[in-house]
Amino acid sequence: MxxxxxxxxxxxxxxxxxxxxxxxxxxxxxxxxxxxxxxxxxxxxxxxxxxxxxxxxxxxxxxxxxxxxxxxxxxxxxxxxxxxxxxxxxxxxxxTLDALAFQVVDMVEPGSFVVPMIDARRMEVYSKVFDYGMKEKEGLRPVIIDEDSYATYLEKGKVYFCGDGSRKITEVIDHPNVRFLNVSxxxxxxxxxxxxxxxQKDFVDIAYFEPNYLKEFRVLKSKKNPLAL
Missing domain, CATH: 3.30.420.40 (ATPase, nucleotide binding domain)
Incomplete structure (x- = not known):
């Protein structure tokens, strides 16, 4: 077992x-x-x-x-x-986004899309786009949310947004095909x-595997003390 x-x-x-x-x-x-x-x-x-x-x-x-x-x-x-x-x-x-999208695969209907999102800085998110059957339509990338974000998919059918980054959609996108799923x-x-x-024996090398931060981690210097990190 x-x-x-x-x-x-x-x-x-x-x-x-x-x-x-x-x-x-x-x-x-x-x-x-x-x-x-x-x-x-x-x-x-x-x-x-x-x-x-x-x-x-x-x-x-x-x-x-x-x-x-x-x-x-x-x-x-x-x-x-x-x-x-x-x-x-x-x-x-x-x-992380694959696992988030997998949670909602049984909640969406044929012809729709799933967009899992993780909050990044300001109006930016990390996202992917899947169809209703979990086939990847758009790979992992950072997206700055504006009124035209995901317009191509919204014109084709319902788009289900999920994850802690999806709240940013409510601030700028007003479209009848926008849907939200409250999953974490x-x-x-x-x-x-x-x-x-x-x-499938799809394993990673313990010694060399690193997380996918997507962006380089930056340490910001203290504004009060320019000599301190």
């Missing part, structure tokens, strides 16, 4: 899940800001304890690879790498996609 631990820390939610061949075994989520560093490992232990399992029972570890919060991704990936290395089990990387990033959908990757 394969047992996969999945980790989602790309956004504010700290989420962990366990999957086996038959599906979800357990899920634990904390919807709190800036708790990943303190709560991730205790959450994993609690989830395993509830299932009567130990980390040595795991067959693989999956992690949301980004884009998203630099700190959140770093903590999630570092933790996943550590567990994978310690138990010599495969590491599986799942795109979750380790459950990371694990759902990771299960298929495990079957």
């Amino acid at each position: 394969s047992l996969i631990l999945s980790i989602e820390t790309a956004v504010s939610v700290c989420s962990v899940a366990l999957h086996e061949e038959k599906g979800l075994v357990g899920l634990l989520e904390l919807h709190q800001e800036n708790v990943h560093a303190q709560k991730l490992m205790p959450a994993i232990k609690s989830l395993l304890d509830r299932a009567g399992l130990e980390s040595g029972d795991l067959s693989a570890v999956a992690v949301s690879e980004g884009p998203g919060s630099y700190t959140g991704l770093r903590i999630g990936v570092s933790t996943a790498k550590g567990i994978s290395f310690a138990h010599q089990i495969p590491l599986i990387a799942v795109g 990033n979750s380790a459950k959908s990371v694990g759902d996609l990771a299960t298929e990757k495990f079957i």
